[in-house]
Amino acid sequence: MRLLIAEDDRDIAKALTALFEHNNYSVDTVHNGNDAYDYSMEGNYDGIILDIMMPGMDGLQVLNKLRSAGIKTPVLLLTAKSDVEDRVNGLDAGADDYLPKPFAASELLARVRAMLRRRESYRAELLEFAGLTLDLSTFELAYHGKSFRLVSREFQMLQLLMQSPGIIVSTDQFMEHIWGWDSDVEVSIVWVYISNLRKKFDKLGAPVTIKAVRGVGYCLEKK
Numbered sequence: 001m002r003l004l005i006a007e008d009d010r011d012i013a014k015a016l017t018a019l020f021e022h023n024n025y026s027v028d029t030v031h032n033g034n035d036a037y038d039y040s041m042e043g044n045y046d047g048i049i050l051d052i053m054m055p056g057m058d059g060l061q062v063l064n065k066l067r068s069a070g071i072k073t074p075v076l077l078l079t080a081k082s083d084v085e086d087r088v089n090g091l092d093a094g095a096d097d098y099l100p101k102p103f104a105a106s107e108l109l110a111r112v113r114a115m116l117r118r119r120e121s122y123r124a125e126l127l128e129f130a131g132l133t134l135d136l137s138t139f140e141l142a143y144h145g146k147s148f149r150l151v152s153r154e155f156q157m158l159q160l161l162m163q164s165p166g167i168i169v170s171t172d173q174f175m176e177h178i179w180g181w182d183s184d185v186e187v188s189i190v191w192v193y194i195s196n197l198r199k200k201f202d203k204l205g206a207p208v209t210i211k212a213v214r215g216v217g218y219c220l221e222k223k
Contacts, residue, residue, distance in 0.1 A: 001116060001156070002026040002177050004043060006036035006059065007051045007078065016049070019105055020112075024139055024152040028180045033057030040066055044177055045073050047116050052079035052090070060093050067094035074115045078103075127162040130222045132206045134162050143204040150200075153178060157193050161210065161220040170217035194218055 003020055007013040008031050017027045028043060030036050034056035040048055048066075052059035063075055074096040079086070090098045096115050099108060127134040132143045139155045141148050150158065156178045160169050174190045175183065194210050201208050207223045 001046045001159075002044065002180075003028070003112070004036070004039050004045045004048045005029045006031070006033070006039075006049065006054060006062070008032060008054045009051075016108075019109070021152070023109060024155055026152075026156060026178050026180065031055075033059065033062045037062045037065055040071060040073065041069065043180070047112060048073050048075045049112070050075055050077050050095075052077055052086070060089060063090070063093045063095060074118065076111060076115055078108075127159065129162050129165045129220060130206065130208050132162075132201070132204070132208050134158055141200060141204070143206040146204045148200050148204070153193050154197055154200075157190075158197055161218065165220040168213055168217045168219045173217070190218075 001024075003025050005013060005016050005020070005027055007016060007029070010031060013029050013031060017029050020027050028039055028045075030039055031054070033054045036048075036050060036054065036059075037057060040062070050059040050062060054062075057065070059077055059079065063077070066073070066075070075094065076097045076099060077090045077095045078099055078101065079090075080101045087098050096118065097111050099111055125136045127136065132141070134141050134150075134155075136159065139150050141150050141158065157174060160174065160177060171187055171190050175185070175187060179185045179189075194212070198210055201210075209221055209223050210218050211221045212218055
């Protein structure tokens with residue numbers, strides 16, 4: 001899952017980024033409303049966390065512009081404002097949820113999980129292909145009683161592949177969805193993680209492989 005966090009307090013933004021990355025999310029972080037809008041329009045995000053009080057456009061202005069542009073990405077508003085009127089304004093503007101500061105990290109994670117479950121592209125908590133299963137809540141890959149707990153990038157890559165088995169996922173799609181469209185990571189990193197996943201399939205004895213389509217991308221197939 002890939003999130004955009006828009007928070008003008010850099011210490012809070014840093015803490016939120018660490019929290020979500022520790023919980024196997026890919027995160028882009030911005031610190032003003034203008035960047036929040038631009039990233040939301042350009043990026044492929046599963047969810048957006050918006051602070052209301054930001055320089056440039058505030059969070060409500062960003063949200064209004066996104067909804068007017070037809071962007072349906074789920075949005076959670078984070079703000080120090082907790083008045084009923086503020087909550088109503090945020091929800092009426094198209095927010096999916098609203099959490100006033102200060103908040104507990106566990107509640108924020110739970111609200112984001114719930115928000116993502118409600119999105120239009122929601123998929124089940126357990127993905128399955130040819131007897132191979134991927135648990136989206138525990139990050140566990142399993143086959144016939146054997147299992148591995150995948151690290152963050154492995155999990156995110158395999159999730160993309162298992163959501164559409166037999167469909168090619170391009171290297172650019174992996175890079176954009178997992179590392180971010182402005183990342184300076186070398187594209188060869190995709191091959192490294194694909195190789196790691198293939199080794200795990202072999203150790204599990206699963207009849208599954210990741211096929212490389214030269215110059216196009218990768219897809220999940222039965223052996």
